[in-house]
Amino acid sequence: MKIDANLGADLAGAPAAAAKLEQDGYAGVWVAEAGSDPFLPSLQAITATGSVTVGTSVAIAFARNPMTLATVGYDLARASGGRFVLGLGSQVRAHIERRYSMPWSRPAARMRELVLAMRAIWASWEDGAKLDFQGDFYTHTLMTPFFAQQPHPHGPPPVHLAGVGRLMTEVAGEVADGFFVHPFTTGRYLREVTLPALRRGREKAGREGLDGFAVCGSQMVITGDTEEETAKAARGTKRQIAFYASTPAYRPVLDLHGLGDLQPELTALSKQGRWREMTDMITDDVVREFAVTGAPDEIAPAIQAEVGDVYDRVTLYTPYRVDPASFAPHLRGRDEAR
Structure with a gap:
């Protein structure tokens, strides 16, 4: 399981930060x-690094169109160089x-079509x-030589989709090369x-398994x-869980x-701007479902034990101030693929 970091x-x-993350041993920068x-x-980040994966996690697809994203x-x-x-x-x-100020309708179907449209553009x-x-949703029928990209040895980039619901997750399995699991999830x-939905999507595309x-x-x-730093981290994480x-x-x-009854209560409080009360509603039991807790040297092993059988790569999500370098000594040797 590869361990990545957010930029x-x-x-x-960005250049210095990306270079430092690569030096610290992270496998990817998002x-x-x-x-x-x-x-x-x-x-x-690309220009400042030489080996790490670099990607968007995520760019907002529906704020753009297939041609701009393909380009x-x-x-x-x-x-x-294909990274x-x-x-x-x-x-x-x-x-x-x-x-x-962009159109919205049938998001899963729209996303499926957007990816297929990009692939058609790349094929041209x-x-x-x-x-x-x-x-x-999309129509692309004009590509003149003046506007066509020149092919390069690395080809189009892998496309990863993000989602939570079953329909979007199935679409990712069907038309994408990878899936970003939302931070608001549990084992x-x-x-x-999530995994059954991805497999259903893969089956639609005539592929078996993942x-x-x-x-x-x-x-x-x-x-x-x-203890003080950990308490602040716990409070920041509870606040983020409440928001999601x-x-x-x-x-x-x-x-x-x-x-499920938490959701409408939290929604009502959010509309009133009562963020502190929302945070207080997230109990330690809820936190245990969504977060891994431990000293910096315990985090990577804990994630491996919790979801190492599921993830090919994982990004440490810290909704509070923390130096990514604090994890660096514990990353070496943990970036091999599952």
């Missing part, structure tokens, strides 16, 4: 789309419609195939819901060198554990 949004500091564009720091993905695959992964997520309806560049993709949800398909986790961890649990789309995870 911050500071564009100017860039999220939180407030800044994720592709610019990805390029910075930037192909460019970064070329620049990275770039195009990670995509749907976001939720309110953000797509009200923040990005790689193989010279006529671009003639006509779907329910039980992984084994009872061989050759990357399952990437984002594991919440609570750690610190002192207030989202109706993520309720199925809670339902599986008999915690």
Whole structure:
């Protein structure tokens, strides 16, 4: 199981930060789309490193279209020498419609078509195939030589999709090369819901099992060198769990554990801005379902024991201030593939 790290949004500091993460022993560097564009720091990380995987985790797919994503993905695959992964997520309806002013409908079906459209575009560049993709959401039928990308030896990047619900997870298994498991998950949800859905998607595509398909986790961890640091980490993690649990789309995870009644209560509090009260509602028992706790040298073994049979690679998810270098001495020898 490979252990990865998240890269911050500071564009100017991205090269040095990425180089340091590679030096510290992380196998991959991921860039999220939180407030800044994720592709610019990805390029910075690519140019500053030589061996680590670099990718978006995730770029918001529905804020863009298949042509723009195919173009930037192909460019970064070329620049990275094949180390770039195009990670995509749907976001939720309110953000797509009200923040990005983009259309929203049938997100799983739309995501499936978006990936297939990208692959059609890449095929037109790689193989010279006529671009003639006509779907329910996207239509791409024009590709002139002036605008076509020149093929390169590394080809299109692997496409990883993120999701929580069964439908989006099945789509990932069917059309993607890998899947990002949302941080708001549990070992039980992984084994009872996520993996079966991925396998159903693979079966639709005529493939058996998950061989050759990357399952990437984002594991919440609570750690610190002192009791005070650990307490702050626990509080930050509870706050993040409360935030995720207030989202109706993520309720199925809670339902599986008999915690579904938490969601409407937390949603109501979130609309009133009562974040402290939301955090207080997350008990230690709930935290144990979602997070791994221990000293820095105990985190990697604990994750291996908890989900090492599921994940090909995992990113340490720390919704509080912590230096990624604190884990560095404990990463060596743990980045071999499962």
